[in-house]
Amino acid sequence: MRTLVLNAGYEPLAVISFRRALILVLNHKATVIASDPEHPVVGVREDVAFDRPSVIVLSRYVRIPQSRLVPVSRRGVLRRDANRCAYCDRHATTIDHVMPKSRGGQDSWENLVACCLACNNIKGDRTPHEMGWTLRFRPKAPHGTAWIVRGVERPQPDWDEYLVAA
Numbered sequence: 360m361r362t363l364v365l366n367a368g369y370e371p372l373a374v375i376s377f378r379r380a381l382i383l384v385l386n387h388k389a390t391v392i393a394s395d396p397e398h399p400v401v402g403v404r405e406d407v408a409f410d411r412p413s414v415i416v417l418s419r420y421v422r423i424p425q426s427r428l429v430p431v432s433r434r435g436v437l438r439r440d441a442n443r444c445a446y447c448d449r450h451a452t453t454i455d456h457v458m459p460k461s462r463g464g465q466d467s468w469e470n471l472v473a474c475c476l477a478c479n480n481i482k483g484d485r486t487p488h489e490m491g492w493t494l495r496f497r498p499k500a501p502h503g504t505a506w507i508v509r510g511v512e513r514p515q516p517d518w519d520e521y522l523v524a525a
């Protein structure tokens with residue numbers, strides 16, 4: 360069970376564990392605006408049970424660089440690239456470092472692409488240029504608040520009204 364965090368202006372910011380959310384609330388850094396009373400949280404503070412926060416809003420506006428909003432992940436790269444290989448457009452199940460890691464390539468949105476097993480095996484520690492391959496697109500960090508939530512296994516129904524603009 361996770362909690363949707365809204366920035367002070369009510370724009371979706373992140374999805375965190377309800378336990379972390381509750382700590383923000385107890386420290387007066389956020390306010391609960393939707394909760395699930397049927398699944399109370401116990402053990403956060405002595406014998407008190409709290410309604411499980413489903414949506415919280417931060418008390419103070421937090422400015423976060425766009426690039427840090429969406430942490431890079433294997434699953435995220437595959438999703439961004441719609442599970443198509445960046446080199447041959449076939450179904451991709453792996454990710455590839457465009458500039459190989461062994462040669463200083465970073466774990467970044469700009470250096471990771473979805474890749475099919477065949478291309479990944481052939482490419483090895485070489486660059487697309489050395490292979491004579493071209494990327495079908497220029498890899499970029501995804502943006503937009505929808506991405507914050509899209510990676511979550513089970514977005515909660517009571518998040519919907521806060522995600523309309525996403």
Ligand SMILES: [Zn+2]
Binds near residue numbers: 445449474479
């Ligand atoms: Zn391929």
